[in-house]
Amino acid sequence: MTAEIASNTPTSLFNTANTITRKTGRFTLRYRPYTLEMRHVFTIAAGSRSTTPVVLTALEFDGIVGYGEASMPPYLGESHESVLAFLDKVDLTGFNDPFLTEHILEYVDAIALKNTAAKASLDIALHDLLGKTMQQPWHRIWGYNPATTPNTSFTIGIDTAEKVRQKVSEAEPYQLLKVKLGLDTDKMMIEAIREVTDKPLCVDVNQGWKQRDEALEMSHWLAERGVVFLEQPMPKEQIDDNTWLTENSPIPTIGDEAVQRLDDVRKAHGVYSGINIKLMKCTGMREAHKMAELARALDMKVMLGCMTETSCAISAAAQLSPIVDWADLDGALLISNDVYQGMAVVDGKVVLSDKAGIGITQLSNT
Known part of the structure; x- marks a missing residue:
């Protein structure tokens, strides 16, 4: 070790x-x-x-x-x-x-x-x-219970069917898989995953769908295959289309690219079912905390996301995890040269460190 x-x-x-x-x-x-x-x-x-x-x-x-x-x-x-x-x-x-x-x-x-x-x-x-x-x-300073942390999803990027199945195999410890979509391989991606696992999925389209009728058709197709929510299905500028999709989709929609900072939370209300908070979008923990509390007050779903990050930023974000609906805090798991140790994932669940601050230590091989 x-x-x-x-x-x-x-x-x-x-x-x-x-x-x-x-x-x-x-x-x-x-x-x-x-x-x-x-x-x-x-x-x-x-x-x-x-x-x-x-x-x-x-x-x-x-x-x-x-x-x-x-x-x-x-x-x-x-x-x-x-x-x-x-x-x-x-x-x-x-x-x-x-x-x-x-x-x-x-x-x-x-x-x-x-x-x-x-x-x-x-x-x-x-x-x-x-x-x-x-x-x-x-998390203790904020008064949150570390026992209520959610599972974190593990991200499966767009790839060939063979590579997708390999990535799913590597994600065996995780109880929720996040699948990147938005190209003409969307159905292939889901079908390849369903060949090897029946775990619940969430999908991140990264604004890849352009037509709302096609987006609604896909939302029904995905719901039938165990997908629990859609993240940023259409371009953020298509406010009316995203609103219409949210009203008609059988599964919740989450605003990501459309929700950067605190002022965007109210704008997203009614357009999406919930928001994805990322420290790198919103300037850090101070504003992320305010965004989560405002979204809760507006009865919106809250997702906690990340970029590709070391365990430093991941552990910082994880301090909010006890109060969110979904977490996507796998950024440090996707890299090979982390320089910190902090938040852990045990059987797919976010486990917070009891160390002071954001709960990290530097690794000696850095």
């Missing part, structure tokens, strides 16, 4: 030539680029990739260190260069108390438009730091 490194001090992970270290008031901010390697080529309706760029962050205050991460899949429009440029602008000299979370993160959000993954990297690091200061994990 890979050994863990104590998480209250920066370690070799940030003792590299490409790490930037900046003293900014009473805070010390460290950040460095990193590239995640996929176990399989990952294909969705919008394209394929075998790597994902991330930026790892560490935020230190009075000797306590919190860790964060920005993950940048292509559709977010961020990159190593844009995240590093954003972090170069961060000046925390006006803040002498890390518990001024709202003020600090409002300042970070105002530095530049968009850059949501870059902002999330600071938000996660700050939450990790504060949780360690309080010596409590965030």
Whole structure:
């Protein structure tokens, strides 16, 4: 087993030539680029990739260190260069108390438009730091019961029938499979999976369906084959079509690309049955928490998702998992070079760490 490194001090992970270290008031901010390697080529309706760029962050205050991460899949429009440029602008000299979370993160959000993954990297690091200061994990600070966490789905990317069956075999421990659709191979994908398992499925179309009549026909076909919900079935701009589909579909619809930040939750009400919250879309844990509570108040379903991420961002998101309907927190399971250990999956169920903060430790082989 890979050994863990104590998480209250920066370690070799940030003792590299490409790490930037900046003293900014009473805070010390460290950040460095990193590239995640996929176990399989990952294909969705919008394209394929075998790597994902991330930026790892560490935020230190009075000797306590919190860790964060920005993950940048292509559709977010961020990159190593844009995240590093954003972090170069961060000046925390006006803040002498890390518990001024709202003020600090409002300042970070105002530095530049968009850059949501870059902002999330600071938000996660700050939450990790504060949780360690309080010596409590965030799910406990929020008052959530770790026993009520859901199963996490495991993602099956678009591929040949043979590869799909192989991926399903590798996903044996998981009780819910998430299938990427949106191309002309949709029925083949589902049929290949149904040849080898009868586990419940959810599907993510990534805006791949364009016609609402065809989308409704597919929703009935999928419902008959054990699919429990549709994620972003049509382009987010087709508001009327998505609304019509939600009203007529036999299974719930979930807004993903259409729901980025807090202001989008009310806009999604009535258009979709629920929302998919991702830290990299919404700037981190602070806003994700607000989105979940608002969606609940609007009687909407809540899904907790992720990008391709290390166990740092996955474990941060998992702190919200006790209150969601569905979780898709497999991002770290899809990569071969994780640098943290944190949230675990046991028999398909999300299991939260009782370690303080977001519940992670660095791995000694990094």
